[in-house]
Amino acid sequence: MIGKTVCTICGENRYDSLGKPRKSAFYFPLIPRLKMQYADPIRAKELKYRANYIPNSQKISDIYDGKLYKELIEEDDCWVLMMINNNLSPEIRVKRKNLLVTAVIPGPNQPKNFNSFLRPVINELKLLEEGILCFDGDSKQEFKLKSHVIFWCGDIPAITKLMCITGHNSYMGCRMCDLKGIRDLTNNHIYYPLKPPRDYHKSPSYNIRNLPLRNHNKYDKLSQEWQNLQTDAAKKKFAQDTGIFFYS
Structure with a gap:
């Protein structure tokens, strides 16, 4: 963000008419x-x-x-x-x-x-x-x-931001492992069963003693893949598939 006058996320001007930052940390x-x-x-x-x-x-x-x-x-x-x-x-x-x-x-x-x-x-x-x-x-x-x-430690929203993950209400929201969530249509929330419902065939079953854990090497690899994405649509699909969203 250094040297930029327009926010890369919302597109708003970062400074007011007097040249002062609109908000400061x-x-x-x-x-x-x-x-x-x-x-x-x-x-x-x-x-x-x-x-x-x-x-x-x-x-x-x-x-x-x-x-x-x-x-x-x-x-x-x-x-x-x-x-x-x-x-x-x-x-x-x-x-x-x-x-x-x-x-x-x-x-x-x-x-x-x-x-x-x-x-x-x-x-x-x-x-x-x-x-x-x-x-x-x-x-x-x-x-x-x-x-x-x-x-580092913090509540779920803080750790979500720190680790650049999509959050606990997304399909790949766990920061520790690669469990794929399922949407509960009754309350519109995501949950992470080890074994999916009988009528649901899009999610695999998981062994609690051998979960697909995230690690530093995986994050490095995903970071490199992110750098090669050219469009917002590709980045959105990447976040849905991996649960990780890096900011440019």
């Missing part, structure tokens, strides 16, 4: 707040929780015992993006004062191209992945702070 940079927290002696001690944590191979007491983390180290209605600092201990990390609000996307309508609002967040996360210079108020020394996203 709010972004709160992450890096300055991380630096300020580490510069505070008390908070700097609290942030050493992860560094001092002893992993437990017998049970999961915190995210650092999980497989994913171990692999890693080897105005109206609005949308709020928050970060949880897992360097803090579980007892305090999710308290309101410790949550890092990084973006507020105003309503009343939900964002169409959600990922376009994430651009400044992603830019900062790239810098944090490489490492930034910080001052430790506890040890009184400078150090290189690196930060990585362990996982």
